[in-house]
Each structure stands twice: as C-alpha cells, then as structure tokens.
Amino acid sequence: MPKGPSAAATATARVTYAVELARGASHISSTLSPETERRAIVETIGEFCDLYGEAKLPLFQKLLAEELRQRGKKEAALAVAQFKFVCNCAGR
Numbered sequence: 431m432p433k434g435p436s437a438a439a440t441a442t443a444r445v446t447y448a449v450e451l452a453r454g455a456s457h458i459s460s461t462l463s464p465e466t467e468r469r470a471i472v473e474t475i476g477e478f479c480d481l482y483g484e485a486k487l488p489l490f491q492k493l494l495a496e497e498l499r500q501r502g503k504k505e506a507a508l509a510v511a512q513f514k515f516v517c518n519c520a521g522r
Contacts, residue, residue, distance in 0.1 A: 435489055443489050450478050450490070455497040458506050467506060475515045484517035 435443070444451070454474035461467040478490050491510055498507035 434492075440489070440493070443486075444493055447478070447482075447490055447493065450474075450481070451493055451497050454478070454494050455501060455503075458494075458498060458510070459501055459503050461506075467509065471506075471510055471513055472515075475510075475513065479515065479517040487515065487517065 454470075454477075457474055458467060458470045461470050474494070475487065475491065479487055482490070491513065495507040495511040498504075498510060
C-alpha cells in the first residue's frame with residue numbers, strides 16, 4: 431500500500447504553495463452555486479497544474495481540501511478531494 435507524503439514534505443508543500451492555497455480556497459469559498467464552485471475548482475487546480483505540473487497535484491488537492499475544511503466549507507473540501515483533473519501541461 432503506497433504511503434502518502436511525509437509530514438515534512440506536507441509542511442514544505444504548505445509553505446511552498448501558500449499563495450495558491452489561500453487564493454484557491456478563497457475563490458472556491460466565495461462561490462454561490464454548485465456550478466460556480468465547480469468552475470472555481472477547475473480554475474484553481476488548472477492554474478496550479480500549469481505552474482507546478484501534474485505530479486504535485488495530489489498533494490495540492492489534499493492541502494486545498496484541508497484549507498477549505500478549516501474554513502468550514504466541508505462540501506467544497508469533499509468536492510476538491512474527489513475532483514479528477516487531467517493536466518494538459520507538458521511533462522512538468
């Protein structure tokens with residue numbers, strides 16, 4: 431069974447992606463309907479993927495879901511955690 435990232439890797443990622451996490455969580459939290467929430471998730475994850483590549487996406491999604499849970503947005507956190515995204519970036 432594959433292990434998740436270590437606590438140190440998670441802490442480093444949280445600092446490295448702090449701006450993207452704050453901006454994404456704010457954007458997703460501010461939506462008013464399921465449709466706009468989905469669009470915000472697509473935009474946030476797509477922008478992250480463009481910047482950092484697909485390999486780093488699972489950890490970012492985990493951290494983004496945690497950030498949303500901390501903001502009291504449990505359903506949005508679940509939507510982010512379950513979201514399947516196909517990155518169109520060129521092998522980052």
